[in-house]
Amino acid sequence: MKSLIKRLIHRLANALLKENDLTPTLKCSSLTADSFFYFWQHVYQHLLVWQDCDVLLTCPMTYSAARTQFPDRNIILIADVTQLVSFYLEKRSSKFEYLGIFSPELCFSLCRNQSLLTCFMQLCSRAMIMITPPDSEISTHNRLLMLHAIGFQQIHTIIAENKKLISQNYSPRGDYFYFSQSPELPSNTEWGTQVAYRMIHFSPNTYPWRVSHGQIVQDENNRFKAFSQQYALGITSVPFDSSALSTKIDAEFCWTTQSKHQAGHASLVSCYTGPDDTKMYALLVVLTHEFNPSIHLYKNTGDWILIDSKILSPEEFTSQDDLKSVNLWLEVSQTQLKAGTKDRVLLDINDVDLPRTGCFGIRFLSDDIAISNPRITVC
């Protein structure tokens, strides 16, 4: 009887594979000899994450290590995708609190097939823990989008100790906002671990940055920017009490002469209360003039209202080859708004329309202007 059931499951698995156009052998194009070392280095740095798993699915490459590291866990060896599907069909009436996919090849196969991944998601009542291989085909953003769209509500992505990200779903399309130590979305060039929770696991109060719209990326020169033609808003809070005399945010704005005719902009944000893209002061830099960018001070009280603006003269910014940059600041006191470059005040206006808060941010439309080293001071 047992062997009959096994044969039946095997036939069902093959049918499912055929239906989903899956090849039965495991494939992981990224797993070269070079990356093999970094995979194990990453895994050993984050072994604790896997301790809660009721079951760890492993491949021939990871089976022995899993047995050694997690002797009291249920370790299952999956040799090929047929066995992966068979495992699902056998267990589909069960629920595991935490299901670990302890194999880059299995993760690779699952993430290439949304319906199979959905089936495995439904085996988890709490979370699925996965390895995220460096992958040139699926960006971090697209991977998060896909995982959120199928039904993971909150995902913790751990690249390294200083690169952690918590993303939270808010739409059926998989849209999410994220919290992180720095505003950028990590690239997909390093090994990572993802704990994909079905529900809200915890409020990430310890993460200083919250990116409530779009994605902010960091380029090779550590400058933050959005994707082309995309909008992004990252906010951060500092301890603040209403007796503070003033708050100030400053940062370096950079652009190249190639981008001077683009319609993008970048801003420093102060006194943000939200929600969404509302209720804030924003000092916006736009490349509208042939050589001179202009700054525009806006407030959003529900609608955007232009308070004042000024074209920057060439001496305000520096040029190096085709790279231009300017250091700008926005200071908000109890009754005034001031903005300028270095020691020079360019805009000075009385305005008390928005409550003073310790919530600051950087805001982008498109990738024409980058921002680096945002700093906040409360006096």
Next chain:
Amino acid sequence: MLNLPPIVTSGVDSEYVLSGLSHYLRSAGYEVYELDFATFHDDPVPLLKSLRKNAIYITSAHTNLTCTTANYLVPEFPKIYPNYLAPIEIIPILNPKLSIYIPHDLLTPYGDTNLAELRFLDLFDHILVPTSHDKRILETVLPPSTQIHCAGWIKYVKKDQILSEQRTFPILLFISMIGHLRARYGADGIVDYLRPLLTPETYIKLPAWKNVDLIEEALRKQTQAQVIPSDENSITLIQQAELVVCNGASSIHAEATLMRKPTVCLLDVEGVTPAFQRKKLQHLDNIYFHDYSQKAPIPRSLVTQLKQQCKKAPLEVLQPFSYQAVLSFLCARENA
């Protein structure tokens, strides 16, 4: 006697449809903690933590509508209900022995397209659906670990259990999308918007949302229509109605048509388009669409005609909810 586990129920305002069930379970000896976030103003987390791993959880709330998600969909929601917790926030804290989901909306029992709640329904142990049609649908998309049961419609309580006085409503007007109308018109503006419908023979009932008493008051002062308190059971009212009228595309339309009442949908561009309304209600076969874009009253002749018309019966008539079904799961679990 067995030591019965505590029960936690959750939902908000008119989406909380478990008070009757809670009352029934209390009478069966259970201790029930009702988290209707319209009336529960404390931080619910300490209570949930104190009951962790011991309780049974029953909810009629949208599974994944957290305050942060609501910020994107209905920005007023988190302001009105700041302590609100969605089931996907409550379950991880409570870690219940057993979880049960009972939908509160008959038109979109498993959430609208903006939430796609089906993605999360497998997180419940049991789902009590109103019709066998729903049971068949859910069984195809959810894993066997979630059991689907046909238990009738939660808002439909057996007549002999609730009707103390028999009334007749010649025209019963329900208002949906009250959040949208209130934000757009205010209390007095809503009265003006509805005025052509508010004849002396019309009874109007608003949904049980926070501060609707202000609109009820304006209706009483400014019109001849009879105002029915918002906390009355809509199904009981529909049972006593000769004609049901409702705006938007609402659970009321589904409830009334499935109870074989002549039903009018007011078509207008308030919040949704007439095309969207028609599409959402297209599967209901006992419904008349009235163009309300010019604020035209419903012609008296049409009212008479609809009342007299014996429409083709729907495939399945709504069944009263079986409280006993819930009790049997709980007993089966305790005896297991």
